[in-house]
Amino acid sequence: MTLQTASEVISFAKKLEEDCAKFYENLAQRYTNDREALLSFANENRRNIVLIERAYYGVITDAIEGCFSFQINANKYMFETKLAENASYNAALNKAVEMEEKIIKFYSDAAEQSKSLMADIPRTFAMIAKKRNIRSSKLKSLQRL
């Protein structure tokens, strides 16, 4: 599935954030040791949705190439959030890292492709990608040896 319009890309970003938030909430329920950290990731995802919406709705204009900016292959960034019943905590964290890497790639690609749009949109995408890089490191640090 190729996303071409700004509206599609924003909706897709929101879906990634929401799916990801639910994944962390599920993890927080199952693995209570790092509950607070995992819930903070979910909260941050929901804040990202607000940031994305604010950037898009704040600067969308019919004069810029809103319908013609993107060629995003959505399939490349989709991820599975279902965990096996008996998955270990480390396995769950590995899955989270994989998921984050896909999302980082999505935001980086979207930032690159949206350079012709008003600056707020690529800047927001790039900022979220940067925050997620930090999160990815945190996830790795949570892994038990």
Add this chain to the structure above:
Amino acid sequence: MALLEEPIKEVKVLNNFIGGEWVQSQGEIKDVVNPATCQTIAKVPISTKDEVDAAVNAAQEAFPDWRATTPVARARCLFRLKELLEEHFEEVSRIQTQEHGKTIDESRGETRRGIENVEVACGIPTLMQGPFSEDIASGIDEYLIRQPLGVFGIIGPFNFPFMIPLWSAPYAVATGNCVIIKPSSEVPNSQTRLAELADEAGFPPGVWNVVHGGRTVVDRILDHPDIAGVTFVGSSPTARDVIYPRCGATGKRVIAQGGAKNFMVIMPDCNVAATIPALMTSFFGNTGQRCLSGANLVIVGEDNSFYNNFVDAVCDAASRITIGYGLDESVQMGPVRDEQKKKRIISYIESGIQQGAKLRLDGRKNMRIRGNYPDTCFLGPTIFEEVVPDMRIGSEEIFGPVMSVMRAKTLDEAIVMCNSNPFGNGNAIFTSNGKNAREFQYRVLSGNVGINIGIVAPMAFFPFSGMKDSFYGILHTQGQEAVRFFTESKVVIQRWL
């Protein structure tokens, strides 16, 4: 991709908004049809002369108190309107798509640009200030005050049902005037919803009025002796032959914005990858139905290889545009507003063929409509090559998704082509050479000039300019010029003895 939810769910007869009341019209009723689905979504009255008179009376009655309301208090109404528009941003955007057909990205862009005018008008306490000169002679001071004039008529077009009346209305009411908005009867829902929100924002009864209808309403607005001025956006013949002279005959101020035939000039040094999407938006955005749309693509130079590669890239991009109902987020181009307009565009395509232009991409056939919709109002992007300026498709406003490709040996020749056309609305150059860009900006006869921008839409704090057959009047809508249009300058020279 699933459709976004339609905000208009049942067919209602729209009412006029006069003196703070929703009033049923006595005029005949006409269907408002969604051009993508061909379903009736509302019924609009074609109001009578008496109903315009009632709106003028209500506005006149409201004027003295509204004028005496402090600019800060008037601005607060606008701040509340801005907040309500933000709150209902998505709803008003989807209404535009439902009644006009444009894509949801385009509708949201229109909403944002409309709101920006409300935001600019919120600054009215400072925007209205006049200069003051102390001691122009010994003990004598001179200053200027800006005063509202009374009642203004705002006549909107079909192509931007929400935004275009907002180029005028916020400034008119912010400066202390009262308005009567006549939306296009083809797309009356956006202004109806806007009036509901203006009412909720607390504008006193009679300050913000809406009268639906057609020619009768326009005639009465133009002829009414108690209307101080009119803003109009529509076709050039109407602006030139109807609005402008009749406002002159009745002593009204007038801003009459007409049509366009915009040239996009391509220099061989342009950034091709960035230029192609800009051209897609320019020529095919809003299905070509805007006065800033690209119409003629002029490729400069004698390098056949550049020309062929560039036109191939444009045709390839245009042929892949996804067409459909704008509430499907994947759609890049919606339908034409109605079947009559589609027929008119097709007649231009036929004239292009008859006059010898080379049809490179045929929008009559190149229609990949996403979803199961009737093709009644859909038309794909059309591209002609070998167009010369005296062909109809090269000189007249088509107002549809049709690109006419021309060639010019030099930039000088391209500028002459632009300037020979009777319109002067939004011409642009695509180049990475500053000297070329400056030369174009300096010489081109166009109210709005783009440099690597395909749609030269001025922000709310700049005037929406226009030249030649694209504009009749002196001051323009938006920003400071609108403030001046809606106010009388009064100069006071004072000496205390």
